[in-house]
Amino acid sequence: MTFTRRHFLKASAAGFGVAVLSLGLTGCTLDDDEDVSTHVSFDHGVASGDPLADSLIIWTRVTPLDTATSSIKVKWQASTDANFDTISHDGETDVTAATDFTLKVDLQGLTANTTYYFRFISNGKTSPIGKGKTLPTGTIEQVKFAVVSCANYPAGFFHVYGEIAKQTDLDAVLHLGDYIYEYGNNGYATEDAALLGRLLPDDNSEEIISLTDYRKRYAHYRTDKDLQAAHGNCAFITVWDDHEITNDTWKNGAENHNEGEGDFTERKLHALQAYFEWMPIRNVADKERIYRRFEFGNLVSLHMLDTRVLARDEQLNYADFDLTSAQGQSDFAAAISSPSRALLGNEQLTWLTDGLSTATTQWQVLGQQVLMTKMHLPFEILQLLMSIQIAQAGGNDPSELLAKANVLFSELAQIKGRILAGDPSVTAQERARVETTAPYNLDAWDGYAYEREVILGTAITAEKNLVVLAGDTHNAWAGQLVTDASNPFAASLTAGVEFATSSVSSPGLENYLALNSQSAETVAQMEQVIALLVNDLAYNNLVERGYLTVTFTEQQAHAEWQFVSSIKTASYTMLNDRKKAFTLKAGSTTLQSV
Numbered sequence: 001m002t003f004t005r006r007h008f009l010k011a012s013a014a015g016f017g018v019a020v021l022s023l024g025l026t027g028c029t030l031d032d033d034e035d036v037s038t039h040v041s042f043d044h045g046v047a048s049g050d051p052l053a054d055s056l057i058i059w060t061r062v063t064p065l066d067t068a069t070s071s072i073k074v075k076w077q078a079s080t081d082a083n084f085d086t087i088s089h090d091g092e093t094d095v096t097a098a099t100d101f102t103l104k105v106d107l108q109g110l111t112a113n114t115t116y117y118f119r120f121i122s123n124g125k126t127s128p129i130g131k132g133k134t135l136p137t138g139t140i141e142q143v144k145f146a147v148v149s150c151a152n153y154p155a156g157f158f159h160v161y162g163e164i165a166k167q168t169d170l171d172a173v174l175h176l177g178d179y180i181y182e183y184g185n186n187g188y189a190t191e192d193a194a195l196l197g198r199l200l201p202d203d204n205s206e207e208i209i210s211l212t213d214y215r216k217r218y219a220h221y222r223t224d225k226d227l228q229a230a231h232g233n234c235a236f237i238t239v240w241d242d243h244e245i246t247n248d249t250w251k252n253g254a255e256n257h258n259e260g261e262g263d264f265t266e267r268k269l270h271a272l273q274a275y276f277e278w279m280p281i282r283n284v285a286d287k288e289r290i291y292r293r294f295e296f297g298n299l300v301s302l303h304m305l306d307t308r309v310l311a312r313d314e315q316l317n318y319a320d321f322d323l324t325s326a327q328g329q330s331d332f333a334a335a336i337s338s339p340s341r342a343l344l345g346n347e348q349l350t351w352l353t354d355g356l357s358t359a360t361t362q363w364q365v366l367g368q369q370v371l372m373t374k375m376h377l378p379f380e381i382l383q384l385l386m387s388i389q390i391a392q393a394g395g396n397d398p399s400e401l402l403a404k405a406n407v408l409f410s411e412l413a414q415i416k417g418r419i420l421a422g423d424p425s426v427t428a429q430e431r432a433r434v435e436t437t438a439p440y441n442l443d444a445w446d447g448y449a450y451e452r453e454v455i456l457g458t459a460i461t462a463e464k465n466l467v468v469l470a471g472d473t474h475n476a477w478a479g480q481l482v483t484d485a486s487n488p489f490a491a492s493l494t495a496g497v498e499f500a501t502s503s504v505s506s507p508g509l510e511n512y513l514a515l516n517s518q519s520a521e522t523v524a525q526m527e528q529v530i531a532l533l534v535n536d537l538a539y540n541n542l543v544e545r546g547y548l549t550v551t552f553t554e555q556q557a558h559a560e561w562q563f564v565s566s567i568k569t570a571s572y573t574m575l576n577d578r579k580k581a582f583t584l585k586a587g588s589t590t591l592q593s594v
Contacts, residue, residue, distance in 0.1 A: 019057060019104040019283050022076065022089045039065055040072060040123045044219060045228030048132030048235040049280025051172060052294070053112040056132050056235065059280040060120045061102045061222070062095055071096045075121040076105050082117050082129065100215045102277045112137045113297075128228070132235035133171060140297035144169055146234070147548040149176040149241070149369075149471025150503035151221070154185065154193035154200060156567030158226040160504040160547050163562065163574070165229035167549075171296065173234050176471035177241025177308075177369045178506065179279070180217050182208050182256065188247075189507055192568060207246075209261055214274035222278065231280070238279055239290060239304050241369040241472055245271040248443055250312040268309070291348050293355060300552050301361040303352055305368035307445075311345025316442045318386070323379070323438070336439065336449050337484075343448035353458045356466075362586060363552050364459065364496075366468045370444040372452060373479030373498045374536050376437035378412050381405070381533070385440070388512055402514050406526075413529040434533070444472070449484070456481055457489030459496055465586050466496025467557050469550065474508035476500060476541035476548070476561045478582050478591060479534075494589040499559040499582070501548035502541060505567045510543040538591050544578055557584045558594070 040062050047059040062072050071094045078089040088110070095101045103120070110116060113136035120127040136143075146164045164173060181188065184206040185199050193199045204216040221227060230236075242248055245268055248255035257264050272287045284290065288310050294302040316335055322328030335341070344352065356364050366372075377385075384405050391398040415430045439446030459466040460483070468481060477500040485492045502508065510516050515523050523543055531537050546563035560581040565573045581594035 018099065019106040020091070020093050022078070022091045022105050022107050023109055024089055025087065026091045039069070040125055041065065042120065042122075042125060042127040044222035045232055046118065046120065046127050046130035047231035047280040048116075048118065048130055050237060050282040050292075051132060051134050051235045053135045053137050054108065054110050056107045056110060056116060056134055057280045057282055058105050058107060058118045058130065058132070059103065060127050061100070061219070061278070062120070062122050064101060072101060072122055074103055076103075076118060077121070078107050078116050078118040080111075080114060080116060082131075084117065084119070088116070100219075100274070100277050104280065104283070106282065110134050113140070128232055130232040135171075135294060136297040138297055140299055142551060142553050143171050143296045143300045144549060144551045145469075146170050146173045147176065147367075147469050147471075147499070147501045147550060148173060148504060149501055150178040150474050150506040151227070152178075152181045152189050152504075152506040153221055153224070154187075154196075154198045155189035155507065156192070156196060156198065156505040156545070157570060157572075158224050158504055159564045159567060159572050160226075160545060161224070161230040162226035163564065164547055165226065165233045167233070170234045170549075172294075173230065173236045174302075174304075174367050174469060175236055175238040176367060176469065176501070177239055178243040178471065178503075179238065179240070180214075180221050181243045181506075182217070182246045184208075189505075196568065207256075207261075209267055209270070211270040211273055214271050215277070218274055218278035236280055237294060237302070237304060237367065238281055239306060239367065239369065240272075240275060240308060242308055244275055245309070248315060249308050250314045251309065253314065255315075272309070291344075291351065295361065296552075297361075299361055299554065300363045300365055301355065301359045302365045302367055303355055305344060305352065305366060306348065307343050307369050310348060311342045313342050313448070316447050318438075318442070332438075336442070336447055337453075337486075339450045341448050341450060343445065343451050349451055349454060353454065356455070356458050356464055357462045359464065362465060362554055363557060364464045364466050365550075365552075366455075366466070368468070368470060370472045371441065371470050371477065371479075371498070371500055372445040372468045372481060373477065373500075374482065375440045375444065375446055375479075375534055377440050377533060378434055379436045379438050380433060381408055381412065382438050382440060384408060385512065392512065399514075405513070409526065409529045409533070413532050416532050441473070453484055453487045453489075456483045456495035457487050460490040460493055464496075465557075465584075467550070467584065468496060468498040469548075470498060470500040471503075473500060474503035474506045474545075475510075476502040476539070476544075476546065476563075476580070477537065478539035478559065480536045480538060480589065480591065482536050496589060497557075497582075497584050497591055499548055499550060502544060502546045502561065502563065504547075505545060508542060513542070515543050539580060539582065539593075541578065541580065544575060546575075555586055557586075558582075559584075560594075 043063045044061040050057045075092040079087045095103045115133045246254045246256040321332040388398045388401045445452045479498045481496045544563035551558045563575040563578045582591045
């Protein structure tokens with residue numbers, strides 16, 4: 001059977017991951033007449049998410065210890081104090097295998113800007129206590145987010161989640177995707193899994209394709225105590241990226257959906273069903289449409305976007321263009337800037353630009369997956385990096401290519417420095433070597449330039465303070481969002497800034513450039529070189545795993561990156577010497593290093 005969009009919408013409308021509405025007190029008690037406390041457990045913790053001023057999603061999963069169990073009764077309680085002396089909401093319902101024994105409750109009628117504690121009870125067992133905060137209204141002083149993405153369980157420990165769980169002043173955690181990875185135990189970034197005790201279980205050790213596969217993968221990730229702690233400490237606001245389905249997903253396929261793996265739409269349906277069952281996200285009628293907006297008083301409008309599933313066209317491929325010829329280069333430039341190439345799609349793009357234009361809050365924040373900053377590198381470097389990736393993918397030794405790359409980076413950085421210094425001896429040939437650039441990553445906004453120009457032009461025309469948040473790359477970045485010279489609304493102007501978080505555990509550019517074995521001085525030099533060669537880039541961290549916090553006040557946005565010393569050891573420290581911060585003043589588009 002071929003799965004069409006009609007099948008997808010029909011299944012979606014049936015309500016996978018359905019949330020139960022809780023309007024207040026119902027009189028449910030904690031008493032359990034049956035002594036069946038060994039029949040269930042809460043192995044996956046609790047979570048909250050999608051906070052609004054008057055509502056909050058709370059989540060758990062009840063694990064039946066008897067595999068023949070078909071239905072389990074679960075009660076919930078919510079309170080404004082940790083001791084549950086002032087219970088505001090309670091209720092009970094049955095969970096079944098139809099939702100993988102997960103439960104989402106939509107607490108309604110809550111008080112704005114208030115922390116709520118919650119717990120679940122089933123068959124004599126009580127879950128851990130979680131907490132989440134509703135959104136503020138009116139005039140407020142501060143909004144603070146933790147920003148996180150890209151957590152690969154076999155790649156290393158989730159220390160980053162553990163650090164986020166220690167934060168006491170967060171309004172929300174923004175998870176920008178790649179919450180799980182689809183690969184099996186022999187897949188991407190799994191080489192240390194056995195040594196670390198991070199192998200996937202035997203019944204879920206292959207690449208995931210079916211609904212059962214995806215459910216088991218979420219279940220295994222959610223046994224991680226650091227991840228449970230982060231979910232229990234603060235409400236999450238989430239979007240998916242590609243690995244919640246499979247690598248480099250676009251609307252009708254993916255790089256890692258291959259022959260013999262069945263129909264892609266069916267696989268996508270399985271993946272999204274598991275996502276809505278296991279994540280504390282508010283349900284929508286069409287599960288592909290998860291773009292949504294959160295208003296934090298007078299300070300922040302948070303626009304959460306989907307750049308993967310709903311409308312993304314297939315990624316361009318450099319191999320399809322003859323970039324050695326002028327005609328091939330022209331064809332490539334036309335392709336990446338074509339108005340017909342969609343990342344958001346007309347529906348979502350119109351929703352976003354209308355929201356930006358009419359917003360009255362001080363800061364417009366885009367929570368989304370992939371880098372929006374122009375990451376254009378000199379073409380010579382780009383060709384060499386591609387050769388390195390091909391060599392590594394083929395299991396060949398790239399050491400000679402890496403040595404050549406180090407020399408080339410240094411050589412071109414020196415030329416760029418001379419140009420910036422106004423050196424009159426720079427030749428036309430040298431200038432061409434540095435200024436003939438191309439996008440490094442066609443899976444990011446660089447491969448879909450038209451919609452980026454619409455968004456940036458809208459922000460400039462509407463005179464908005466724009467901050468874009470991104471994940472995906474596994475490295476930390478800060479960049480200026482500059483329009484193209486051809487932008488009809490605002491040519492070559494800075495519209496805002498982008499802050500991108502490093503990963504929880506997935507390896508980044510250091511894996512391709514062999515920087516892990518280099519000295520701190522060499523790493524710092526490479527980071528300086530890349531910041532110099534990429535025109536719009538203000539900061540990069542190429543080697544560490546970590547997370548980002550962004551704090552908004554009426555006067556400024558303050559971004560701070562935190563990094564852990566290792567994800568390959570059970571013990572770790574925070575790398576205070578690698579901590580980095582930038583401030584953006586309201587009304588300005590220029591980053592200030594702190």
